[in-house]
Amino acid sequence: MMRMIALLVAFGLAANVANAESIPAEKVKEKAQTCAACHGADGNGTTGQYPRIAGQYHDYLARALHEYKSGERKNAIMAGFAATLSDAEIDALARYFGAMPTKLDDLSKYEQGD
Numbered sequence: 001m002m003r004m005i006a007l008l009v010a011f012g013l014a015a016n017v018a019n020a021e022s023i024p025a026e027k028v029k030e031k032a033q034t035c036a037a038c039h040g041a042d043g044n045g046t047t048g049q050y051p052r053i054a055g056q057y058h059d060y061l062a063r064a065l066h067e068y069k070s071g072e073r074k075n076a077i078m079a080g081f082a083a084t085l086s087d088a089e090i091d092a093l094a095r096y097f098g099a100m101p102t103k104l105d106d107l108s109k110y111e112q113g114d
């Protein structure tokens with residue numbers, strides 16, 4: 001059992017390295033320019049219509065993208081973009097936007113009902 005876990009961990013690490021190697025940083029940046037049209041170059045949304053993705057948990061972003069791709073999460077715009085992304089690109093873009101300075105906010109300063 002321990003050996004199995006060790007193997008899985010090793011495989012996971014190797015897969016991460018493979019992802020990082022297969023998509024160079026400048027390629028990720030290039031891909032992210034498509035997203036910037038709506039989500040902003042800084043990931044904080046060009047208008048309030050588009051969600052802020054900068055500084056969001058990268059695994060949340062990756063999951064959302066996988067769900068748009070599979071149709072589990074439905075949005076006509078994002079379905080089209082997610083459909084063009086490989087798993088490695090999803091991972092890379094999620095990490096890219098996830099690492100940006102965030103303007104995400106919580107609701108703590110709002111009164112209930114605002």
Ligand code: HEC
Nearest residue numbers: 034035037038050051053061064065074075077078081093
């Ligand atoms: C034409 C505008 C547009 C473009 C371009 C675009 N998006 Fe989106 N994106 C949206 C909209 C609108 C939503 C909200 C959809 C919904 O309600 O589920 C969204 C939602 C998302 C979400 C979920 C955010 C959350 O908080 O749940 C992620 C992640 C995302 N986009 C990533 C990307 C990435 C990565 C790209 C580039 C490959 C991209 N988007 C390109 C408009 C766009």
